Amino acid sequence: MLSHLPILQVILPLLGAPACLILGRGKLAWLFALLVSALSFCVAAILLTTVYNHGVISYALGGWQAPWGIEYRIDLLNAWLLVIVSASSTISLLAAQSSISTEISLEKQGLFYVAWLLCLAGLLGILATGDAFNVFVFLEISSLSTYTLISLGPNRKSLWAAFRYLIMGTIGATFILIGIGLMYIMTGTLNMQDLAQRLPSAGESSTVFAAYAFILVGISLKLALFPLHLWLPNAYSQAPSIVTSFLAASATKVALYLLIRFTYTIFPSEFSQFVVPLADIFVALGVLAVFSASIVAIYQEEIKRAIAYSSIAQIGYMVIGLGIGGVLGLQATLIHVFNHALMKATLFMALAAIAARIGATTLTSMQGLGRKMPWTSFGFVVGGLSLIGVPLTAGFISKWYLVSAAALTGRWPLVFLILLGSLIAIVYIWRVVEALYFKPAADNSPVKEAPIAMLLALWLLVLGNVYFGIDTRLPVSISSEAATALVEGRP
Amino acid sequence: MNTTSLIDVAILTPLIAIVGVLAFSRKPNMREAVSLIAGVILLLVNLKLYSSFNQGEALSRHWLEILPGLNLSFRVDALGLLFGLVASLLWPVTTLYAIGYMRGHNEDHQTRFYVCFAIAIAAVMAIAYAENLFTLFVFYEVLSLCTYPLVTHTGTEKAKQGGRVYLGILMGTSIAFFLPAIIVTWLVAGSLDFQQGGIFPEQTPIALLSLLLVLFVFGVAKAAVMPFHRWLPAAMVAPTPVSALLHAVAVVKAGVFSLIKILVFIFGLDTLQEIPATDYLLYLAGAGVVLASLVALRQDNLKARLAYSTISQLGYITLGALLAVESGVMGSAMHIATHALGKITLFFCAGAILVASHKSEISSMTGLGRSMPITMAAFFIASLSIIGLPPTAGTWSKWWLLTATLETDHLILMAVLILSSLLNIAYLLPIPLRAFFPGKQADAQATAIHEAPPAALIAICATASACVLLFFFPNPLFELVSQIFTEGTP
Amino acid sequence: MTLLLSHYNYWVVVTLMMIGFFIVIAQGNLVKKLVGLNIFQTSVFILYISSGKVTGGSAPILQDGITSYSNPLPHVLILTAIVVGIATTALGLALVIRIKKAYGTIEESEIQQRDHTC
Numbered sequence A: 001m002l003s004h005l006p007i008l009q010v011i012l013p014l015l016g017a018p019a020c021l022i023l024g025r026g027k028l029a030w031l032f033a034l035l036v037s038a039l040s041f042c043v044a045a046i047l048l049t050t051v052y053n054h055g056v057i058s059y060a061l062g063g064w065q066a067p068w069g070i071e072y073r074i075d076l077l078n079a080w081l082l083v084i085v086s087a088s089s090t091i092s093l094l095a096a097q098s099s100i101s102t103e104i105s106l107e108k109q110g111l112f113y114v115a116w117l118l119c120l121a122g123l124l125g126i127l128a129t130g131d132a133f134n135v136f137v138f139l140e141i142s143s144l145s146t147y148t149l150i151s152l153g154p155n156r157k158s159l160w161a162a163f164r165y166l167i168m169g170t171i172g173a174t175f176i177l178i179g180i181g182l183m184y185i186m187t188g189t190l191n192m193q194d195l196a197q198r199l200p201s202a203g204e205s206s207t208v209f210a211a212y213a214f215i216l217v218g219i220s221l222k223l224a225l226f227p228l229h230l231w232l233p234n235a236y237s238q239a240p241s242i243v244t245s246f247l248a249a250s251a252t253k254v255a256l257y258l259l260i261r262f263t264y265t266i267f268p269s270e271f272s273q274f275v276v277p278l279a280d281i282f283v284a285l286g287v288l289a290v291f292s293a294s295i296v297a298i299y300q301e302e303i304k305r306a307i308a309y310s311s312i313a314q315i316g317y318m319v320i321g322l323g324i325g326g327v328l329g330l331q332a333t334l335i336h337v338f339n340h341a342l343m344k345a346t347l348f349m350a351l352a353a354i355a356a357r358i359g360a361t362t363l364t365s366m367q368g369l370g371r372k373m374p375w376t377s378f379g380f381v382v383g384g385l386s387l388i389g390v391p392l393t394a395g396f397i398s399k400w401y402l403v404s405a406a407a408l409t410g411r412w413p414l415v416f417l418i419l420l421g422s423l424i425a426i427v428y429i430w431r432v433v434e435a436l437y438f439k440p441a442a443d444n445s446p447v448k449e450a451p452i453a454m455l456l457a458l459w460l461l462v463l464g465n466v467y468f469g470i471d472t473r474l475p476v477s478i479s480s481e482a483a484t485a486l487v488e489g490r491p
Numbered sequence B: 001m002n003t004t005s006l007i008d009v010a011i012l013t014p015l016i017a018i019v020g021v022l023a024f025s026r027k028p029n030m031r032e033a034v035s036l037i038a039g040v041i042l043l044l045v046n047l048k049l050y051s052s053f054n055q056g057e058a059l060s061r062h063w064l065e066i067l068p069g070l071n072l073s074f075r076v077d078a079l080g081l082l083f084g085l086v087a088s089l090l091w092p093v094t095t096l097y098a099i100g101y102m103r104g105h106n107e108d109h110q111t112r113f114y115v116c117f118a119i120a121i122a123a124v125m126a127i128a129y130a131e132n133l134f135t136l137f138v139f140y141e142v143l144s145l146c147t148y149p150l151v152t153h154t155g156t157e158k159a160k161q162g163g164r165v166y167l168g169i170l171m172g173t174s175i176a177f178f179l180p181a182i183i184v185t186w187l188v189a190g191s192l193d194f195q196q197g198g199i200f201p202e203q204t205p206i207a208l209l210s211l212l213l214v215l216f217v218f219g220v221a222k223a224a225v226m227p228f229h230r231w232l233p234a235a236m237v238a239p240t241p242v243s244a245l246l247h248a249v250a251v252v253k254a255g256v257f258s259l260i261k262i263l264v265f266i267f268g269l270d271t272l273q274e275i276p277a278t279d280y281l282l283y284l285a286g287a288g289v290v291l292a293s294l295v296a297l298r299q300d301n302l303k304a305r306l307a308y309s310t311i312s313q314l315g316y317i318t319l320g321a322l323l324a325v326e327s328g329v330m331g332s333a334m335h336i337a338t339h340a341l342g343k344i345t346l347f348f349c350a351g352a353i354l355v356a357s358h359k360s361e362i363s364s365m366t367g368l369g370r371s372m373p374i375t376m377a378a379f380f381i382a383s384l385s386i387i388g389l390p391p392t393a394g395t396w397s398k399w400w401l402l403t404a405t406l407e408t409d410h411l412i413l414m415a416v417l418i419l420s421s422l423l424n425i426a427y428l429l430p431i432p433l434r435a436f437f438p439g440k441q442a443d444a445q446a447t448a449i450h451e452a453p454p455a456a457l458i459a460i461c462a463t464a465s466a467c468v469l470l471f472f473f474p475n476p477l478f479e480l481v482s483q484i485f486t487e488g489t490p
Numbered sequence C: 001m002t003l004l005l006s007h008y009n010y011w012v013v014v015t016l017m018m019i020g021f022f023i024v025i026a027q028g029n030l031v032k033k034l035v036g037l038n039i040f041q042t043s044v045f046i047l048y049i050s051s052g053k054v055t056g057g058s059a060p061i062l063q064d065g066i067t068s069y070s071n072p073l074p075h076v077l078i079l080t081a082i083v084v085g086i087a088t089t090a091l092g093l094a095l096v097i098r099i100k101k102a103y104g105t106i107e108e109s110e111i112q113q114r115d116h117t118c
Helices: A002-023 A027-054 A076-100 A104-129 A132-151 A155-186 A192-202 A206-223 A231-239 A243-264 A269-275 A280-300 A303-324 A326-356 A374-388 A393-407 A412-438 A452-468 A473-488 B005-023 B028-054 B078-105 B109-128 B133-151 B157-187 B207-218 B231-237 B240-267 B267-275 B276-298 B302-322 B326-356 B374-389 B396-406 B410-429 B429-438 B444-448 B454-472 B474-482 C003-006 C008-026 C030-051 C073-103 C108-118
Strands: A057-060 A071-073 B059-069 B070-076
Touching: A002 A027, A002 A057, A002 A071, A002 A076, A002 A104, A002 B231, A002 B240, A027 A057, A027 A076, A027 A104, A027 A473, A071 A104, A071 A192, A071 A452, A076 A104, A076 A243, A076 A326, A076 A452, A104 A132, A104 A243, A132 B267, A132 C073, A155 A192, A155 A206, A155 A231, A155 C030, A155 C073, A192 A243, A206 A243, A231 A243, A243 A303, A243 A326, A243 A473, A269 B157, A269 B444, A280 A303, A280 A412, A280 B005, A303 A393, A303 A412, A303 B444, A326 A374, A326 A393, A326 A452, A326 A473, A374 A412, A374 A452, A374 C008, A393 A412, A393 A452, A393 B429, A452 B059, A452 B444, B005 B028, B005 B059, B005 B078, B005 B109, B028 B078, B028 B109, B028 B429, B059 B231, B070 B133, B078 B109, B078 B240, B078 B454, B078 B474, B109 B133, B109 B240, B133 B157, B133 B240, B133 B326, B157 B207, B157 B231, B207 B240, B207 B276, B231 B240, B231 B302, B240 B267, B240 B302, B240 B326, B276 B302, B276 B410, B302 B396, B302 B410, B326 B374, B326 B396, B326 B454, B326 B474, B374 B396, B374 B429, B374 B454, B396 B410, B396 B454, B410 B429, B444 C030, C003 C008, C008 C030, C030 C073, C073 C108
Parallel strands: none
Antiparallel strands: A057 A071, B059 B070
């Protein structure tokens, strides 16, 4: 049983989805989906501890040995992300029923959970698999279900956002498919480990180079890396609130994982060091993302949209970490992946709670909510502080590592740009804080505090933000070992 | 009870008080009693720490390790005790005053007020006893955040504007300057612990040290070194007890305290003397002292005038520490205490005048001495202390500061200090003098005005008499500051 | 010229890909966009399938006397990709129907106009 955990991780939600369909609508489906997601989380946690203690797990699907069969390969990097994704899914699901009961009609609620579990299966699959083509398949599973989830949003704009995301996402996925195809043509293998061994001998042929370029661009599209980010604000702001909370914490992280996997494990290091000045490109794009997106976020009236733009900025930070490179830079990125999942889930969860009660998340509609929904509002504040990077919150740890990495590699201007970026974050977070606490409510209609399930989920996340800002052993030790393994294990 | 755990008690007492304050949020009497009792307990705890420290006990406390090598830990030293004592002495006094003021003014959100107040004091305690720069930074930020609701308390457009400037400058500088300076220090020195003689290795390039010094001096914007002083006048929109505690004790003193700690225990005085940037910063601080005094002279709003006066006085402290001699640092440390007592009295008086007569402009206070004699007398005493005239405590700190400028041959700076003291006379003394001797104008106006609420009056008298007492009995203060350089030496 | 002829399959792929990509970007009609997307994906399918061809090789069915087979793996892969492509198209078309119901149009410019006016 234990040896089959890697496949169980993916199969659970994949089989859970049709089962959910049979269960029908409403609460039962919700409970079932929650259970499945919680089980996935348990599996991920066991996998992480196993990998941490005993090293890499390799699982041959159907007993066919790699490189002929499909291999599921769990190392610290993907075990870490498996935990992040399954945890954020579970916490979001906890609040899902209360949130969608106001946003999605009853007969579609069962289908909502089906799409959710499929999306989860896709995301976990991308992470778990050690096979390049499998990545594409799972990427499409997660993408298709994401389009569905987004299109279930409360008004017609969500349809348009989903369609645009579908076009962009499919182009991105097809780019990745082209890249994988070209790699296969050159090496005759699809197994990631095998690819890593054979690609150097394929040399610096233009085909491998083209494969590299296609894959990078494709992933960047899914990652919403500046300037390929245009789909994200629409998709996030139009999706059902709780879906945003889930996607923000997981989907882009998975794309980032792919970026790390392809640049560090699969392609030879000369590629990202000499052939393409990837480090500089990453840093430049990251800085541009931080500033352009943060500044746009300041001018958003719709707060969900503002926080979505902030996500683009935060992706910028992660990519900066990748660009800095080395163990430290990579570690900074991996820590930020985790912390960002925490804080974005918190912020979107708080917004979901607000949307559930007042039906909107515009700045004016949120005025004076600090008194009417004290717990939700305070949760938003903590999430915001974490985003800014105030000490004793998770965000501070990210910032500390990122700045240290930049300083140690002598990139002084970058240090200031990173910190300047968080100053802009103060501005867009503080607009909301002021509206919540220091502006009189537009109307005096009574507003109840958020439903208890949402509060529970929100405060789990809030406490997580604080806890991982104080006790940092878990993310720091895992990210440090994962980063070391990646850098040293480079071909 | 173990004396080292008293450090925890000092930090946690205000936090525990919050629970009481929240529990009694609908019963004002109970709520304020909880605040007062917590204040008294905190004072006792600090006094106990003081006596243990005097008996030579080493008091330190390790909380937890946040990142490898970065600890939240605390240690009692002379400078910290000084700051901790001043803050814990003034908290109950301010609470007493706040009770009178807030009720007299019928302010909203009083529970939020007391809660944030208590968090601020807890943060101050943690800053005072921080063992390393990291701990200090963490609570420095906590202090900025929890005082923001206090500044914006009234929620008017002006208050929000002030709050934005306040938080913007304090958070902005601390993230953009302070934090990178700390991280670089950490990378260069491998430690952030405060140590006698500094922590930088000898071969650290001077240019880097200069850069760090500049980053630190501007990064600790709570010390209000020009040009990052704008937050202080902006924060004057806060209710007066807040201004009193924040701008006489907690926030600004946390700023200069941090600065002294950094200069003495991170750089070390010897290193500091070798850094060329020190001189430039000295003259910048000196210029700030005079400029702020000049600006204060032109303010008609009493609180604004006091705010600029604070900026100028903070300049003294920064300047004293930057002189990089022991007498300078001791003068600065003493000035933390004496200025706190003097300035809080002045703010109390300003608030009392506002509550009793609804006047905030200096020009309208002529003749007020007849209806509010006690308030105005206290104002007079406190003014003397700020100026540095006997028989008030301010004399001593100015004395040491002047000695230090002589010792280092900075005659220009000495002139600056004297000039500024003259300016102090010009902008402070006329207020009580005109109040008592209005001359021919307007005799009849003051009949309807009575003295401030009794709770406020008690507070005012307490701090004003402390100003005088400290002149006659300065020995404990002397002894404490003279230990800054002796204790902890290996 | 030999390069052109010996790699003609790639030229087909590139041409198809660019046609598809162009349609996706240039066309305002959502259905046409989906058609373009399909052409774009199909070009990739052809890339895979043609890469599996071994010169002189036979279909990969075990038979006596035949030693050289084409590589079947790309074909299998692309079967999966085709399924994915169909699913994408189906979902896209479903979205178009819903958009038509909600907006009354399937022209990109008109949709954006209607979003801004309300």
